[in-house]
Amino acid sequence: MKLLITGGGGFLGARLARALLEGGMLAGRHIEAICLTDIAPPPPDLLADAHVHAATGPLLTQLDALKEHRFDGVFHLASAVSGECEADFDLGLRSNLDSTRALLDALRAQAAAGGPVARMVFSSSVAVFGPDSGVPMPALVTDTTLPAPQTSYGTQKLVCEHLVADYTRKGFIDGRSARLMTVTVRPGKPNGAASSFFSGIIREPLAGVDTVCPVGPEVSHPVSSPARTVDGLIKVFEASREALGGRLALNLPGLNVTVAEMLAALEQVAGRAVRERVRFERDERIASIVGGWARGATAERAARLGLAPHERFTDIIEQYIADCRARPDAALTLKGLIA
Amino acid sequence: MKLLITGGGGFLGARLARALLEGGMLAGRHIEAICLTDIAPPPPDLLADAHVHAATGPLLTQLDALKEHRFDGVFHLASAVSGECEADFDLGLRSNLDSTRALLDALRAQAAAGGPVARMVFSSSVAVFGPDSGVPMPALVTDTTLPAPQTSYGTQKLVCEHLVADYTRKGFIDGRSARLMTVTVRPGKPNGAASSFFSGIIREPLAGVDTVCPVGPEVSHPVSSPARTVDGLIKVFEASREALGGRLALNLPGLNVTVAEMLAALEQVAGRAVRERVRFERDERIASIVGGWARGATAERAARLGLAPHERFTDIIEQYIADCRARPDAALTLKGLIA
Numbered sequence: 001m002k003l004l005i006t007g008g009g010g011f012l013g014a015r016l017a018r019a020l021l022e023g024g025m026l027a028g029r030h031i032e033a034i035c036l037t038d039i040a041p042p043p044p045d046l047l048a049d050a051h052v053h054a055a056t057g058p059l060l061t062q063l064d065a066l067k068e069h070r071f072d073g074v075f076h077l078a079s080a081v082s083g084e085c086e087a088d089f090d091l092g093l094r095s096n097l098d099s100t101r102a103l104l105d106a107l108r109a110q111a112a113a114g115g116p117v118a119r120m121v122f123s124s125s126v127a128v129f130g131p132d133s134g135v136p137m138p139a140l141v142t143d144t145t146l147p148a149p150q151t152s153y154g155t156q157k158l159v160c161e162h163l164v165a166d167y168t169r170k171g172f173i174d175g176r177s178a179r180l181m182t183v184t185v186r187p188g189k190p191n192g193a194a195s196s197f198f199s200g201i202i203r204e205p206l207a208g209v210d211t212v213c214p215v216g217p218e219v220s221h222p223v224s225s226p227a228r229t230v231d232g233l234i235k236v237f238e239a240s241r242e243a244l245g246g247r248l249a250l251n252l253p254g255l256n257v258t259v260a261e262m263l264a265a266l267e268q269v270a271g272r273a274v275r276e277r278v279r280f281e282r283d284e285r286i287a288s289i290v291g292g293w294a295r296g297a298t299a300e301r302a303a304r305l306g307l308a309p310h311e312r313f314t315d316i317i318e319q320y321i322a323d324c325r326a327r328p329d330a331a332l333t334l335k336g337l338i339a
Numbered sequence: 340m341k342l343l344i345t346g347g348g349g350f351l352g353a354r355l356a357r358a359l360l361e362g363g364m365l366a367g368r369h370i371e372a373i374c375l376t377d378i379a380p381p382p383p384d385l386l387a388d389a390h391v392h393a394a395t396g397p398l399l400t401q402l403d404a405l406k407e408h409r410f411d412g413v414f415h416l417a418s419a420v421s422g423e424c425e426a427d428f429d430l431g432l433r434s435n436l437d438s439t440r441a442l443l444d445a446l447r448a449q450a451a452a453g454g455p456v457a458r459m460v461f462s463s464s465v466a467v468f469g470p471d472s473g474v475p476m477p478a479l480v481t482d483t484t485l486p487a488p489q490t491s492y493g494t495q496k497l498v499c500e501h502l503v504a505d506y507t508r509k510g511f512i513d514g515r516s517a518r519l520m521t522v523t524v525r526p527g528k529p530n531g532a533a534s535s536f537f538s539g540i541i542r543e544p545l546a547g548v549d550t551v552c553p554v555g556p557e558v559s560h561p562v563s564s565p566a567r568t569v570d571g572l573i574k575v576f577e578a579s580r581e582a583l584g585g586r587l588a589l590n591l592p593g594l595n596v597t598v599a600e601m602l603a604a605l606e607q608v609a610g611r612a613v614r615e616r617v618r619f620e621r622d623e624r625i626a627s628i629v630g631g632w633a634r635g636a637t638a639e640r641a642a643r644l645g646l647a648p649h650e651r652f653t654d655i656i657e658q659y660i661a662d663c664r665a666r667p668d669a670a671l672t673l674k675g676l677i678a
Binding site: 089132144145146148149150152155158159162163165166169170246247 | 428471491494501508585
């Protein structure tokens with residue numbers, strides 16, 4: 001089968017591509033080729049793989065060139081992130097709404113031309129949920145909580161969930177939407193996501209860098225490790241329509257954790273000196289966005305697909321450290337730990 | 340104030356325009372001008388009114404010409420209807436999604452250029468609700484029922500509700516979405532809406548015309564008279580953000596009634612001979628669309644704005660008859676009653 005991963009040059013997309021290439025199979029079929037499209041090229045190890053084709057540039061400008069392919073499956077991960085979308089409304093609409101619509105229409109055209117009806121996993125987000133002065137947000141958002149996004153990012157994700165469902169109902173694609181919990185610990189640099197600090201307060205101290213937490217220690221949020229998130233994307237792709245249980249959008253599993261608990265876990269794994277590299281300095285812009293997010297989530301339908309969250313945040317930190325140790329720049333990424 | 344009514348040449352739009360012109364005021368302000376845009380020109384009585392300006396053509400092609408105006412308020416009623424959108428997917432996306440997005444962007448540009456932040460009522464629909472194999476639809480859908488549209492029309496309405504909410508959150512407009520119940524009795528000809536028969540089974544027999552009901556007598560649905568629907572649009576426009584109670588989308592009141600009850604009311608008002616002009620002949624296409632709709636609705640938040648449904652369907656039929664009697668073609672529209 002031929003696969004497309006949008007956002008395939010990014011951290012999650014590249015990790016997903018590696019997992020797929022390593023397994024060689026998806027939903028019982030042999031993976032012949034993976035096309036990775038993103039604004040930046042994929043990492044060298046993926047570029048060097050004979051199964052991989054890279055298409056670099058904004059998704060909207062790539063779709064014409066991609067028409068020669070006939071994709072059996074798509075993981076649509078490309079997205080502008082929450083902070084960017086709040087700062088630049090047009091960017092969000094273009095990157096998250098227009099691009100998804102164009103991708104859906106390209107897949108519809110592929111099917112109309114006699115090609116396969118592509119199976120598609122759309123990466124939605126826990127950011128579809130929000131507080132609502134009419135109906136307070138429950139302590140834990142579930143698969144059936146009424147979404148009330150409080151950001152443009154969350155709005156665009158929710159809108160795309162509904163488009164994916166309608167294109168699927170019409171038979172143009174075989175789509176499903178996986179609501180990702182906040183992925184932590186992301187490697188690399190901070191990004192424009194308002195949630196970036198959920199990785200930063202672990203990653204930077206481990207690298208020996210002082211960092212700031214822009215929200216209070218009491219802030220609670222559902223998070224997931226990169227590995228469990230990639231597992232979730234694959235399992236949701238492989239699930240039959242019946243196993244999904246009707247609705248096409250579902251929560252991926254998350255560990256509900258407070259910032260205080262994250263830092264306690266960091267101290268437990270890496271020691272007090274590492275934990276003390278984090279200081280609290282409230283950032284009103286970030287705190288206001290995060291204040292509109294879910295404090296915790298459940299994922300009943302994902303559980304029925306065999307997906308579970310990590311049980312302890314220390315496990316997530318330990319996975320991150322193990323990932324770093326496998327990388328050539330381990331001395332840098334774990335400088336704080338080694339010191 | 341200057342108002343825009345999209346779909347202003349249609350039945351509801353024209354009725355709304357007449358109600359506004361008669362009152363002369365809206366939300367405490369004097370109405371100076373009303374622009375009616377629609378694919379067809381408005382009725383002659385409205386064209387003859389010095390306060391009325393007509394802009395005829397598809398909304399998407401009208402928005403440039405409308406830029407010279409600075410609208411204080413907008414009633415966005417223009418829409419392709421449910422049956423059309425199921426038959427022609429692109430038409431639905433263009434008429435319902437692209438047009439709304441373009442209107443929102445035009446209003447945003449108006450505000451950015453120093454013009455007023457327009458208050459806008461978007462006419463959404465009870466069609467945002469649907470059954471869901473994961474979570475059965477409740478007997479009565481409420482303001483907080485999780486929408487699960489089963490038509491492209493319902494999907495597009497729901498998507499636009501969320502865009503209206505996000506443009507409002509950003510301060511580009513002051514928007515709210517009123518979910519209309521099925522409006523009955525509509526005068527004139529049947530239209531492409533799957534719900535058209537909810538008017539046809541009353542209107543045609545009263546006009547002395549035999550007609551077919553495409554669904555069974557047990558089918559239940561929330562309906563509203565044209566007058567109560569127009570009242571609802573005006574009250575939702577006039578409501579403060581606080582009075583709306585947080586969420587920007589709310590159900591308008593509906594009378595929950597079965598087809599059998601509608602026909603019993605027809606017999607009570609107009610006699611057995613008139614009721615017997617309706618025969619049942621199942622239409623699978625219509626029945627399948629209607630089968631995905633709400634069987635009844637409540638409207639708690641609209642009630643707090645002082646809006647109530649009719650209590651008896653006979654009241655709705657009597658209002659229709661009174662409306663017909665006031666028209667020059669009463670002899671035709673009430674031929675079955677007079678005979």
